[in-house]
Amino acid sequence: MAAVSVEHLSKRYGEIDAVKDVTFVVEQGEVFALLGPNGAGKTTTIEILEGFRSRDRGRVDVLGYDPADRSTSRQLRERLGVVLQELAVEPFLSVRQALTRNAGYYPRPRPVDEVLELVGLDTKANARVKALSGGQQRRLDLGLGIIGNPELLVLDEPTTGFDPTARRGAWDLVRAMTGGGTTVILTTHYMDDAEALADRVAVISAGRIIAQGPPGSLGGRDVGEATIWFRLPPGTGVGDLPVPATVSGNGALEIRTDHEIEVLARLTSWALRDKVDLIGLTVERSTLEDVYLRLTGAEAQAAAVTEGLER
Amino acid sequence: MSATRAATGESAGARFKAFRGADDLRLVGRQVYYEQLGFWLNPIGAVFTVVFSVVFLLLLLSSTAGSSRIPYLAHVRVVVYYVPSFAAYGIMSACFNMLTISLVVRREMGLLKRTRLSPLPTWVMLAAIFVNSLIISLLQVVILFLIGKFGYHVALPHNFVPLVVALVVGVCCFTALGIAVSTLIPNQEAAGPVVSIVFFILLFLSGLYYPIKSGSGLAQFAAFFPVRHMITSTVAPFLASAGVPVSPWSWNDILVMAIWAVAGIVVSLRRWTWAPRRSDPYRRAGSFFAKRGGRVATPDATR
Numbered sequence: 001m002a003a004v005s006v007e008h009l010s011k012r013y014g015e016i017d018a019v020k021d022v023t024f025v026v027e028q029g030e031v032f033a034l035l036g037p038n039g040a041g042k043t044t045t046i047e048i049l050e051g052f053r054s055r056d057r058g059r060v061d062v063l064g065y066d067p068a069d070r071s072t073s074r075q076l077r078e079r080l081g082v083v084l085q086e087l088a089v090e091p092f093l094s095v096r097q098a099l100t101r102n103a104g105y106y107p108r109p110r111p112v113d114e115v116l117e118l119v120g121l122d123t124k125a126n127a128r129v130k131a132l133s134g135g136q137q138r139r140l141d142l143g144l145g146i147i148g149n150p151e152l153l154v155l156d157e158p159t160t161g162f163d164p165t166a167r168r169g170a171w172d173l174v175r176a177m178t179g180g181g182t183t184v185i186l187t188t189h190y191m192d193d194a195e196a197l198a199d200r201v202a203v204i205s206a207g208r209i210i211a212q213g214p215p216g217s218l219g220g221r222d223v224g225e226a227t228i229w230f231r232l233p234p235g236t237g238v239g240d241l242p243v244p245a246t247v248s249g250n251g252a253l254e255i256r257t258d259h260e261i262e263v264l265a266r267l268t269s270w271a272l273r274d275k276v277d278l279i280g281l282t283v284e285r286s287t288l289e290d291v292y293l294r295l296t297g298a299e300a301q302a303a304a305v306t307e308g309l310e311r
Numbered sequence: 312m313s314a315t316r317a318a319t320g321e322s323a324g325a326r327f328k329a330f331r332g333a334d335d336l337r338l339v340g341r342q343v344y345y346e347q348l349g350f351w352l353n354p355i356g357a358v359f360t361v362v363f364s365v366v367f368l369l370l371l372l373s374s375t376a377g378s379s380r381i382p383y384l385a386h387v388r389v390v391v392y393y394v395p396s397f398a399a400y401g402i403m404s405a406c407f408n409m410l411t412i413s414l415v416v417r418r419e420m421g422l423l424k425r426t427r428l429s430p431l432p433t434w435v436m437l438a439a440i441f442v443n444s445l446i447i448s449l450l451q452v453v454i455l456f457l458i459g460k461f462g463y464h465v466a467l468p469h470n471f472v473p474l475v476v477a478l479v480v481g482v483c484c485f486t487a488l489g490i491a492v493s494t495l496i497p498n499q500e501a502a503g504p505v506v507s508i509v510f511f512i513l514l515f516l517s518g519l520y521y522p523i524k525s526g527s528g529l530a531q532f533a534a535f536f537p538v539r540h541m542i543t544s545t546v547a548p549f550l551a552s553a554g555v556p557v558s559p560w561s562w563n564d565i566l567v568m569a570i571w572a573v574a575g576i577v578v579s580l581r582r583w584t585w586a587p588r589r590s591d592p593y594r595r596a597g598s599f600f601a602k603r604g605g606r607v608a609t610p611d612a613t614r
Contacts (some may be wrong), residue, residue, distance in 0.1 A: 050428055052585070077430040086423030086587065092352040093345070101345045104338065105431045128352075139437075144425070 002061070003028045003152055003183035004049060009058035011044055011207075018044040020207040022058070031174065031184040033198035033215075037296055041207040042083065042187035046154050049185070050082055065150055081150030081182075088145070089137050091130035095121050098129060099147055100138065106148035118173060119143040135166045142173060155175055155186040159193055171196050176284075191289040201288075205296045219291035226260040228267070229253070231279040242270040252260055252280070255302045256307075320346050337434060341448070342431070350443065360409050364401040364451050365458065368393055370522070372542055383524055385555040391466075391548055394459030395474075399545040401451030402478065403485050403538065406444045408510050410489035414440075415502035418493070419587045427585040448482060468548035477544035484537055484568040488577030494582035498589060522546070534613040537571040540564035540605065546594040606612035 006024040011019040018307055019041045022180050026032040037230055047053040048060060051067030060067055065076040090098055096112060103109035116122040119139040124132060129140065134291045138161065144151060155174070159167045169192075174184055174197050190195055195215050203211040203218070211219050232238075232250050238253065249253040257263045262284055273277050286294075352573075372390055380386040414416055417423050459465035461537040468474050496502050515596050516529060517539035546563035551559040587602045 052428060074430050074432060077428065080428070082425070082428040084421055084425060084537070086421045088425040090349055090422060092349050097345070097348065101431060103342050148430070265445050289469075 001027065001028055003030070004062060004185065005059075005061045007059040008044075009045065009048065009060060010056050011041075011048060011053065012056055017207045019048070019055075022204070022207070022209050024202050024209065024212060026183060027186060029177055029178060029181050030199045031186070031197050033194040033201045034185070034187045034204055035189065035194050035201050035292060036187075036204035040296075042204055043156055044207075045204070046156060046185060046187060050080065050154060051076060068071055068098060078148065079151045081145040081148055081153040083142055083145035083153075083155045085160065087134075087137055087141055087205060089129045089140050092128060094128055095125050095132070095140055095143075095192070095239045096125040098221055099143055102144050103147050108149055110146055110149045110280070112147070115147050117141045118146065118176060122124075135162065138162065139169070142170065144147070146173075146177060148181060152183045155184065155223070157187055157189070159188065159190060167193075191287070191292060195288050203212060203295050211291075211295050217290055218288065219286075219295055221286055221288070221291050224286060225256055225258055227284045228255040228260060229264065229284065230281040233277050233279065236276055240274075240276075242266050259288070316542075320606045326535050335432070339435050339442070342435055342557070344420070346439050347446065348444035348484050350447065355491045356409060356413075358403050358546075360447060361401075361454075364397050364404065366438070367400075367455055368397040368455060368458065381522055384522060385553075387550060387553050387555050388465075388501045389521075390459065390463040391549055391553045392458055392522055394455055394463070395467050395549045396522075396542050398452045398455045399453065399481065399542045400483055400519055402448040402512065402513075403541060404484055405447040405451065406485035406493070407489040408506055409447070410440065410444055410486060411493045411496070411506045412502045414490060415496045418584065419499040419589065421587055424587070425586045433434070436461035442486070443484060444489075446485060448478075452478070466550065468559060470548070470559060474545065474548040475564060477548075477561060477598050480568050481537075481541045484572040484575065485541070487572045487579065488537065489575075491575040491578035491582070494579060494584065510538075515540055520603040533570045534567070540567045544568070549579060550566075 002025045004024075005026070009022040009025050010017070010021055022041070022045060024032070024286050033090065034045060038043050046051060048055050049062050049067055051062075051073050054068055062076060065072045067073070067076060086265065093101070093185040097115070098113045099115055103112055113122070116125050119142050121136060121139055121143065125135060128138060132140065142155075142158065144289060153174075155278070157176075159170050171193075174186070178184055184197075186193070197275045198215055200213060201211075201215045202217055213219075214284070216222055229248075229252050232240075238247060241253075243255060243266055245255045255263060255267075264283070329546050370392060379389050381389055381392060384392070414423075427433075456467060462465055491505065493502075496505055513533075513536050517523070517533045517536065518530075519538075519542060523533065523539075530539070540561070541564070544564035547557055547561045547564075548559040
């Protein structure tokens with residue numbers, strides 16, 4: 001069963017299409033990432049899912065509720081956990097007090113001690129919130145998001161401002177949550193977040209979804225062009241190779257091809273026969289970031305062209 | 312509160328279904344506990360609101376002014392005026408000053424938004440905030456009355472009803488205005504200075520520190536604002552008990568405060584937002600009565 005389904009969702013602010021004709025489905029237990037540049041419509045989309053903003057058009061179903069229906073908003077919110085982009089924690093309460101207070105809002109909360117441990121604040125339980133470091137406050141924020149034992153956890157840029165260690169911690173937390181069957185929707189502009197966590201990714205740009213799929217195959221990443229890199233030992237040149245290659249800026253040789261298996265076979269059998277070392281041989285698919293930049297870049301260019309024509 | 316309910320556009324039936332009786336009342340109690348905790352754990356807030364009214368009263372009374380009498384109020388001792396006027400101050404500072412600043416800070420920190428996204432019903436949040444202000448107000452009133460009675464032999468009113476009516480209307484008026492003014496202040500840096508300056512100027516003009524002769528130009532000017540009415544309606548029952556020929560009932564004051572309360576509710580309903588102002592890119596800045604609730608042009612992060 002789908003935890004979230006969105007069909008032809010649109011939202012306008014005056015003349016701006018913040019979200020236009022967005023359609024996606026998030027299955028139960030899945031981690032779904034909305035990837036896109038700032039102002040692309042990620043936050044507007046999830047705020048509509050949370051029932052925080054109304055929509056202009058389209059159908060939205062979150063855990064069986066319409067988030068715009070005020071008569072069921074409390075039931076929906078009892079099953080929903082939200083971590084906002086900006087830190088939102090009371091400064092004067094202790095960590096435990098803040099968690100205990102919010103636990104009381106939910107019918108079946110997680111035990112406070114369990115949450116303290118999950119977010120790594122068990123040693124800071126009695127510290128005042130204002131005495132915590134920025135990263136610790138952010139972890140408390142995550143803790144407040146999961147205290148209600150949500151079926152759906154919505155994370156708006158959960159790792160922004162995290163150092164690499166804290167980011168790994170946040171990833172572990174999300175994995176721990178999905179291990180328990182929680183569905184997760186997150187927005188991010190970090191590719192490694194999406195790559196590490198998401199079962200599926202939707203790239204959103206200027207309010208539209210421009211690509212959708214598992215991070216490994218997004219934008220034809222798994223089938224498209226690959227790049228082969230290597231260096232040749234002194235005395236061997238490009239001209240000796242059985243396949244054409246170009247010399248890249250750092251002196252390494254580069255072959256771009258759609259048929260990497262065939263090219264590699266020819267290259268390696270030549271190397272074996274002539275006993276030539278292919279130093280640092282690497283095969284690279286385009287990274288998620290390449291795909292993302294290509295997709296959002298193309299979209300931005302198209303938008304610029306249309307704008308130019310309209311003027 | 313009822314006003315804010317209407318703003319969310321829920322039908323009465325849906326409301327009723329969402330109300331969970333005793334469980335929700337317990338939730339209010341619990342929320343009040345955490346409001347109180349937050350208040351007392353913030354030393355600056357606690358000192359400025361509660362201690363200030365008491366210390367200020369004692370300072371004034373220990374100066375030479377403390378022993379003087381008010382010639383145009385039947386030569387009543389000045390302390391008979393100060394005790395209730397500082398009680399009025401305590402209520403205004405808890406319901407207006409403190410509430411306004413705390414709402415702006417909560418909104419800009421994203422705490423209101425987070426509350427909105429939690430299952431805590433809006434009415435429970437507002438009820439808890441209101442009860443919290445009420446507790447802090449009451450505490451100050453009781454302390455000041457006890458100091459007056461036992462320290463300075465001030466006669467408490469023979470009949471408490473006019474006083475209670477004035478205080479209840481005053482609490483509602485200044486709470487409504489506190490919420491309204493919080494919606495007019497764009498950021499938390501501005502909240503403290505703006506509120507304090509407006510509040511203290513009005514206190515001064517309205518006769519907190521010394522009664523203003525009614526009918527004077529200053530009194531006529533101050534009569535436009537609710538602060539003077541709060542002070543005079545709280546003072547009147549004390550003056551009546553001290554033998555000054557005035558009615559303990561101040562219907563005119565109560566009416567003016569009620570009008571201000573309605574104005575406060577109207578502004579609150581039109582301007583209330585849950586999201587921080589600074590981080591809402593689609594919010595149209597400027598217009599005082601930004602139109603709310605439309606499905607088209609306005610972000611309803613507000614609702």
